[in-house]
Amino acid sequence: MSIMVQSSKAHDRSLGEWFHDIQRGSIKLPRFQRMEAWDRHRIASFLDTVISNLPMGVVLILQVDGNEDESKNFVSRFISTAEPAKEGTVTQHLLDGQQRLTAFWRAMHNNYEYETFFVYHPDFDPRDEKAGDEVQVFMKPRWFDKHGRRMPLWADDPRYTLERGLFPISLLRPGDMNAEVSTWLADATQHLRPSGSDEDAFEKLQAYMTLQEKLKDTINQLRERVTHFNLPYLALPAATPKEVALQVFINMNTNSKPLSLYDIIVAEVESVAGSSLHDLEARLDSYCSHAKRYAELRDLILSTSALLQDKVPNNRGMIEMNKQVLVDNWKHLERGLERMAFFLASQGIHDAARLPTNAVLPVIAACYELIPDDGDYRGKAETLLQRYLWSAFFTDRYENSSSSRAYADFKALKAVLKNQQFDETHIAQIPLMDRTQYPLATKDELKAAGWPKAMGIEARGIMAVTTYLEARDFADNQPASYDSLQKREYHHVFPDALLQEAEIPSFLALNCALITWKTNRVIGRKDPLAYLKERVDWAGEDTVRQRMKTHLIDYDLLAKGDYGDLQQPEARERLKQDFERFLEDRAGRVAQVVEGLAAGRQPDLHQLWQAPATMES
Numbered sequence: 001m002s003i004m005v006q007s008s009k010a011h012d013r014s015l016g017e018w019f020h021d022i023q024r025g026s027i028k029l030p031r032f033q034r035m036e037a038w039d040r041h042r043i044a045s046f047l048d049t050v051i052s053n054l055p056m057g058v059v060l061i062l063q064v065d066g067n068e069d070e071s072k073n074f075v076s077r078f079i080s081t082a083e084p085a086k087e088g089t090v091t092q093h094l095l096d097g098q099q100r101l102t103a104f105w106r107a108m109h110n111n112y113e114y115e116t117f118f119v120y121h122p123d124f125d126p127r128d129e130k131a132g133d134e135v136q137v138f139m140k141p142r143w144f145d146k147h148g149r150r151m152p153l154w155a156d157d158p159r160y161t162l163e164r165g166l167f168p169i170s171l172l173r174p175g176d177m178n179a180e181v182s183t184w185l186a187d188a189t190q191h192l193r194p195s196g197s198d199e200d201a202f203e204k205l206q207a208y209m210t211l212q213e214k215l216k217d218t219i220n221q222l223r224e225r226v227t228h229f230n231l232p233y234l235a236l237p238a239a240t241p242k243e244v245a246l247q248v249f250i251n252m253n254t255n256s257k258p259l260s261l262y263d264i265i266v267a268e269v270e271s272v273a274g275s276s277l278h279d280l281e282a283r284l285d286s287y288c289s290h291a292k293r294y295a296e297l298r299d300l301i302l303s304t305s306a307l308l309q310d311k312v313p314n315n316r317g318m319i320e321m322n323k324q325v326l327v328d329n330w331k332h333l334e335r336g337l338e339r340m341a342f343f344l345a346s347q348g349i350h351d352a353a354r355l356p357t358n359a360v361l362p363v364i365a366a367c368y369e370l371i372p373d374d375g376d377y378r379g380k381a382e383t384l385l386q387r388y389l390w391s392a393f394f395t396d397r398y399e400n401s402s403s404s405r406a407y408a409d410f411k412a413l414k415a416v417l418k419n420q421q422f423d424e425t426h427i428a429q430i431p432l433m434d435r436t437q438y439p440l441a442t443k444d445e446l447k448a449a450g451w452p453k454a455m456g457i458e459a460r461g462i463m464a465v466t467t468y469l470e471a472r473d474f475a476d477n478q479p480a481s482y483d484s485l486q487k488r489e490y491h492h493v494f495p496d497a498l499l500q501e502a503e504i505p506s507f508l509a510l511n512c513a514l515i516t517w518k519t520n521r522v523i524g525r526k527d528p529l530a531y532l533k534e535r536v537d538w539a540g541e542d543t544v545r546q547r548m549k550t551h552l553i554d555y556d557l558l559a560k561g562d563y564g565d566l567q568q569p570e571a572r573e574r575l576k577q578d579f580e581r582f583l584e585d586r587a588g589r590v591a592q593v594v595e596g597l598a599a600g601r602q603p604d605l606h607q608l609w610q611a612p613a614t615m616e617s
Contacts, residue, residue: 009234012230013231013232014227015050015229016174016228021091023082025086025087025088025090026091027092027093028068028090029079029093030062030075030076033098040114041139043103043117046099048137051135051172051222051226056100059100059232060095060248061092061093061095061234061235062093062235062238063092063235064092064093066089067089073093076090079101079105080105081106092235095236095248097233107169109170110168114141114143116156117138117169118137118138118161118167118168119136119168119169120136120138120400121135121165122165123214124165124218129437131400138166138400140155140399141396142155143445151448158184158187159188161188162215167188167215171219171223174223177223189208189212261318262302265321265323265326266278269323269327272323272324281298284301284333284337290345291340293351293352294351295355299358300337300361300365304336304362307362307365308369309325312403312407313406313407335368336364336368339365343382343385347390348464348466348470348480349389349464350467351486354460354467354485356457356458356460356464357392357393357457359392359402360388362410364388366414367381370417377420384416384417384422387427390594390597391432391598393458393594394458394594395432395438395439397409405432409432412429441458441461441591446458446509446590446591449462449510450509451509452512456509459509462509463512465590465593466480466513466551466552467480467485468597469551469552472546473515474547478516487516489514490514491514493511493558494579502563502575508583510582510583510586513551514551549605552586554582557582558582
């Protein structure tokens with residue numbers, strides 16, 4: 001196939017224009033494109049780029065001449081949630097830029113089911129410990145409790161969002177938003193409006209009106225920035241053959257290899273320190289080969305080096321690092337990453353696929369600069385790191401702005417570790433340990449956690465609790481280890497097909513166990529105990545019970561079985577009730593273990609099973 005190459009000139013287009021084109025249905029997507037693929041963190045990062053008014057790469061469109069004709073044009077679909085009430089004339093097919101424009105459209109309507117996006121502004125955060133010192137996008141995960149309420153409730157309440165320095169990003173939507181902005185401002189500040197009988201009522205009214213005006217001006221300034229943000233595009237003419245347009249699409253998605261930050265820092269180290277960062281990386285790999293089980297070595301090098309130089313472990317902090325000091329610190333870096341890998345393994349975290357958040361990695365590695373190789377103090381310090389680790393896994397502190405928050409926690413941890421007589425009063429100064437701001441996940445939150453193969457912190461945290469307890473395989477009784485986990489799969493305890501037939505959501509972390517493939521085949525829609533009897537090499541009921549206990553699974557709650565015809569309402573209701581009891585029980589046991597780990601205790605599996613799980617939601 002011959003592909004003609006022609007020079008192209010990028011054209012400017014504001015997000016306001018893109019928004020209105022999507023709104024009236026003149027932009028569609030070729031159906032061959034994948035569906036939404038960005039996770040919540042990439043969406044937040046993109047939105048941060050917009051509100052920070054930073055440059056962004058071009059979008060590629062294929063012009064459509066008049067009505068779509070399948071003989072000339074691709075079969076198409078509308079951007080997710082953007083199907084217009086009345087279909088207009090399609091003038092463009094979006095070849096490259098779908099994820100950006102879909103994220104923009106949906107965030108401007110805040111219509112994601114399991115996330116709500118806000119803008120955080122430190123000027124309106126009244127708390128002593130502010131969530132940040134810059135205007136930034138804040139993402140709050142959402143879930144549904146047993147009553148069907150969308151949690152947390154405060155995320156839908158203007159007053160309580162503003163008390164956290166937040167306002168919904170949907171207020172920045174292009175178009176006439178005066179009424180919606182005014183309504184939100186009134187609801188957010190109504191409790192501050194003084195009555196005529198208040199002392200100093202006039203001064204309070206002035207302060208109230210000043211706050212409202214400042215909020216309105218701030219929102220309007222950001223609205224202008226979003227509306228006029230430039231997202232340029234390249235356009236292929238309508239006469240471009242399908243095969244040529246498709247080849248351009250493939251090239252734009254595979255051939256772009258810009259210099260990475262690591263490449264830039266390699267050059268700087270060579271220039272300033274006369275050392276090869278690639279050679280040092282190879283030496284690091286030889287010295288502590290287990291570190292790369294948790295992340296790319298180059299990412300660990302840059303983020304940990306930033307903390308060792310008291311810099312935030314983000315792009316800016318890495319750029320600002322003294323490159324000579326980076327080389328001078330190399331022995332500290334090697335030792336820290338080696339100790340980090342051994343510590344994580346001791347906590348049942350064996351690889352990146354099972355790591356709930358990588359924000360903890362440079363913090364733990366850099367902390368080892370202050371922890372001796374042996375002695376009583378090492379034990380005391382590693383107990384503190386345990387508390388930090390499990391608090392990170394089961395609070396929402398690292399759901400947003402993880403680099404800046406990891407930096408704040410590291411500074412506080414460093415101050416504590418410098419004092420070998422530290423106690424609870426010192427630990428309480430670590431932001432992550434403040435349970436009023438960062439409470440541990442409740443049972444309802446644990447029950448809402450999704451499938452752990454994705455990137456959810458709490459979902460992976462639940463699996464981490466079981467691997468901490470050894471998560472012995474149902475069939476061969478092997479404990480969780482790095483090697484054994486490479487052969488394990490994410491397995492539905494109550495089979496997916498069984499629950500699907502009853503229209504019950506099955507992809508929940510609490511309905512997951514890590515077991516080997518031999519145990520995880522040909523399950524179908526069988527009752528839980530039925531397939532276990534077929535797939536497990538039984539050594540007696542007591543042995544099987546013990547294996548399941550290491551996954552915090554109660555054998556008796558799987559043993560009811562025989563649901564029969566799920567077309568019958570009674571059978572469906574019984575399955576639903578049994579599954580709910582199973583989730584409730586397992587959530588309670590996970591919560592008990594998490595509470596102990598986050599307090600620095602070592603859970604005793606035997607004691608854990610002496611009494612039923614009773615943790616409050």
